[in-house]
Amino acid sequence: MMLGLIMAIIAGSLVGIQNIFNSKVSERAGSWPTTTLVLAMGFLASLTMGLIFEGKELFNLENMKLWYWFSGLIGVGVVTCMVRGIRLLGPTYSIMIVMTAQLAFALLWDSLGWLGLDKVPFTSKQLIGVLVIVGGIIVFKIGGRPEKQKASVKV
Amino acid sequence: MKGIIFALLGGAFITLQGVANARISQDIGTWQAATITQLTGFIVAFIILMFVKERGEWKKFKQVNPLYMLGGAFAAIIIFSNVTAIQHIGVTLSISAIMIAQLSITFIIDINGWFGLDRKKMRAPQFIGIGLMIAGVVILGF
Secondary structure: OHHHHHHHHHHHHHHHHHHHHHHHHHHHHOHHHHHHHHHHHHHHHHHHHHHHHHHHHHHOOOOOOHHHHHOHHHHHHHHHHHHHHHHHHOHHHHHHHHHHHHHHHHHHHHHHOHHHOOOOOOOHHHHHHHHHHHHHHHHHHHOOOOOOOHHHOOO | OHHHHHHHHHHHHHHHHHHHHHHHHHHHOHHHHHHHHHHHHHHHHHHHHHHOHHHHHHHHHHHOOHHHHOHHHHHHHHHHHHHHHHHHHOHHHHHHHHHHHHHHHHHHHHHHOHHHOOOOOOOHHHHHHHHHHHHHHHHHHO
16 A cells, blocks of 8 residues: 555656656757657666666567557557647646546546456545545646646646 | 547546556566557657658757756656556556645645746645645545
């Protein structure tokens, strides 16, 4: 439990910092050059870490399934939808909707256990927890904060 | 309306990405999953880049502080911790904790004006918002 939470906090903090860095790059170089650069960096870093921790084993892809090769497309979908959503709705409202959708789909995923992950049964406790979080997101995002917030939003 | 659909899909894709990475990691290992998703994502983005008007803009990378260009490298650790979190505590709790950490760190950076951002004042609604979100995670997790 604790390990999972700590890992999630590390991931979230790095995502926050990365978004700021990425938006700094895209201010100058535009969104597609930035997306390409970000993914290139991610690839080089993952490859390096993989080689450090696993050596040659990194290239042992015995259980590889065909669709795994296409999973990287999801990331391209994320960037495209975020950029267009933010352009059409502005950062505050689009991020609010993105976060709510993230949670709703997470809840759906846990309760259905799709793709062979452990099922987490859907309970009223879970629903209440998610609703309280969504309430928090709404208060955070539209509670009297200046609209200018671009730096914190791009994925 | 179109904007709302893009935002909804964006959120769905973010969750799907975490879940897909967790699934792929079970079969081939986490570093392998991170390497493959970033490589294939890069190839697709690069192909798209060749067809958009922005393609000449990469020359402007030279004007960017090199530190900011390294942001993408965080993905290795992000994917690793995201996958480990989902495997230990499930999708909903992981995504909730990730979002809170992300909003909090952005908030702290905004307040202090780090990385050359405009400094912003702290306001009550942001603290109440983060408080509510943490309360939600406590309800989810305990």
